[in-house]
Amino acid sequence: MTETACRLYLVTPPVLEPAAFAPKLTEALDAGDVACVQLRLKDCSDDAVRRACDVLRPIAQDRGVAFILNDHPALARETGCDGVHVGQKDTPYAQARRIVGNDAIVGVTCHDSRHLAMEAGEAGADYVAFGAFFPTTTKDAEFKAEPELLRWWSELMEVPCVAIGGITQENCGPLVRAGADFLAVVGAVWNHPDGPGAAVKAFNAAIAAAESGATSGAESGVESTGE
Numbered sequence: 001m002t003e004t005a006c007r008l009y010l011v012t013p014p015v016l017e018p019a020a021f022a023p024k025l026t027e028a029l030d031a032g033d034v035a036c037v038q039l040r041l042k043d044c045s046d047d048a049v050r051r052a053c054d055v056l057r058p059i060a061q062d063r064g065v066a067f068i069l070n071d072h073p074a075l076a077r078e079t080g081c082d083g084v085h086v087g088q089k090d091t092p093y094a095q096a097r098r099i100v101g102n103d104a105i106v107g108v109t110c111h112d113s114r115h116l117a118m119e120a121g122e123a124g125a126d127y128v129a130f131g132a133f134f135p136t137t138t139k140d141a142e143f144k145a146e147p148e149l150l151r152w153w154s155e156l157m158e159v160p161c162v163a164i165g166g167i168t169q170e171n172c173g174p175l176v177r178a179g180a181d182f183l184a185v186v187g188a189v190w191n192h193p194d195g196p197g198a199a200v201k202a203f204n205a206a207i208a209a210a211e212s213g214a215t216s217g218a219e220s221g222v223e224s225t226g227e
């Protein structure tokens with residue numbers, strides 16, 4: 001499996017039934033290169049999060065893919081996740097770090113803000129996330145980011161940056177060329193008409209093409225995908 005400099009960061013749908021979702025996750029991870037999976041469940045109980053972690057975490061970790069929990073540092077630690085992702089309205093970075101420990105991954109949403117990203121990076125975040133780069137139907141995204149932010153960050157800083165929001169196999173090229181270390185994706189993988197495996201393969205090809213300087217078939221709009 002070819003590993004590109006920019007890698008795929010899968011984020012789960014906000015509502016899922018773990019047993020039904022498990023084969024989809026397996027298909028995605030067995031299809032190509034994925035660096036990380038984030039379990040992002042919204043509007044559900046802590047026990048539902050625990051149950052989903054118990055089913056889905058081993059699928060990722062057995063394949064050497066990091067499993068990160070969104071929003072819940074204490075549950076991330078309790079359930080053996082590799083880390084946690086926190087936003088600006090969630091547990092503050094320093095508290096999340098204290099809860100999960102120094103060996104775990106802590107990623108921080110920074111919207112379109114250089115200031116928030118520098119704060120998070122200086123505090124010790126393992127990555128900063130910028131977005132939304134494109135319109136998305138997965139959530140009401142309040143902020144809009146431009147590829148130039150990724151270029152500025154990656155030229156100046158060592159801390160990896162994640163791009164998120166409406167990213168597809170067709171539109172990801174400029175983000176890859178601007179220096180995104182990871183592309184975080186929901187809809188374009190889980191809603192892909194040919195399934196999540198085909199979606200991961202198409203992302204891997206689009207990222208490799210962007211890194212080699214080519215404009216891929218996907219980027220030129222030849223292939224169609226989910227939202």
Ligand SMILES: Cc1ncc(COP(=O)(O)OP(=O)(O)O)c(N)n1
Binds near residue numbers: 071086089107
């Ligand atoms: C990789 C990544 N980037 C950004 C987010 C968004 O986090 P947040 O702003 O806390 O919003 P919710 O996802 O919690 O709705 C993310 N989850 N992952």
Ligand SMILES: Cc1nc(C(=O)O)sc1CCOP(=O)(O)O
Binds near residue numbers: 138167
């Ligand atoms: C969870 C999330 N956070 C965003 C942000 O801008 O911080 S955009 C987003 C949704 C990403 O889903 P999709 O790949 O389907 O657009």
Ligand SMILES: [Mg+2]
Binds near residue numbers: 085087090
């Ligand atoms: Mg959050």
